[in-house]
Structure formats: C-alpha cells, structure tokens
Amino acid sequence: EDKVVQSPLSLVVHEGDTVTLNCSYEVTNFRSLLWYKQEKKAPTFLFMLTSSGIEKKSGRLSSILDKKELFSILNITATQTGDSAVYLCAVSAGGTSYGKLTFGQGTILTVHP
C-alpha cells in the first residue's frame, strides 16, 4: 500500500523565519510528487516534482525531490502570516493507480507576526 508521511505535523514560527517541511514516501511505480497549500477548503497547487535534484522555485517557496532516498522538502523563506496554512504532500503512481493521489497527513504551519 502506498504511504506518504509528513513531518513535522505542526510548526509555529515568527515572521521572517525560514521553514523546511519534509515528506517521505513509499509508493509502487512512482510518477510524481506534488505539494499543495490548503487554507480553507480547496488545496492550491504549488509544485509537481518528477526528477531528482532539480529544484522548483516560486517566489519564497522552493522544493526538491530525492528519488533515491524517497523524500522531498518544501522550503519557505522569510515567512509571512499569509503563509499560515496546512501544507499537503501527495504522490502519484502509474499503472493501475494512474492519476490517483495518495496524501500525507499534512503539516500545519502557523506564522506569528
């Protein structure tokens, strides 16, 4: 059974801090790893990673995948209160599981002013 584990489960920081969120996975026939930000109901797409060692970057957010060690990290620099959200990691597999996402438990990030 495919499995995704995120750590930490929650994190409280102050504005300006840098945070690193972790995601490890065990999946048969891995295709990609995706990061989402969830503030109210709908997860908002952040990144999709398919290749090891290639950093994806968007503003203050960046992410990288290690397919050998089966994990990914999401970095947020110079955090702002608007970064407060649940960050979800999901993996997508191929074969009969094509298109389906298996999610981790999420990391609750709270940024205080």
Added chain:
Amino acid sequence: SAVISQKPSRDICQRGTSLTIQCQVDSQVTMMFWYRQQPGQSLTLIATANQGSEATYESGFVIDKFPISRPNLTFSTLTVSNMSPEDSSIYLCSVKRTGTSNNEQFFGPGTRLTVL
C-alpha cells in the same frame, strides 16, 4: 490550471437524507476524482469518475453509498446517500487535464457537509 466549480459550497443535512454535489470544469479533462477530507484528517480518494461508465471506487467506498455520475468530460456528480454524522466532511473534486503528460491535478473549492 483548470477553473473548477462545485455546488453547493456547504450544506447542513439531516441523517438519513442524501445530498448530490456537482463539479463543473471550464474545459475538457481526462480524469476526474472525488476526495473526502474528514475533520482534522488529510484527503482520501473516494473514486475515479469515468466518463460514460461506472466509477472506480477505492477500498472502503461503495457505489450504493457514493453513487457518481460523469455524463461528459466537464461535469460530474457525487451523491452521499443515507447520510450519518460520520459523513460530515469536506468533499472535493479534482481534475487532471487532457493532453498533459504529467500528473498536475487541481482541486475544486470543496463542499463542506455537516450531518446532524
């Protein structure tokens, strides 16, 4: 990204009743999925909505409880039948676009269901 809408955005229902949730996409998509997020939990896949055929359900989810329709490439419905308080969740549809070779998936705004 695709523009996805869901109706209703929220509802409060009595136990034993049924609710149908609609998901509309602004363009044709290859795959549509329905997820559930119970309070304090992460997202769990309910089923893949197949166009023109029966949905494919994940372990623990059955058609009698969660009937799904997908009459075309831009629309799907999920019905939560004979509801109980344990069905109180956020229900989300997600889509994978036609023609992409990757697995980017986008989510609708969600339906927050409370069953009394």
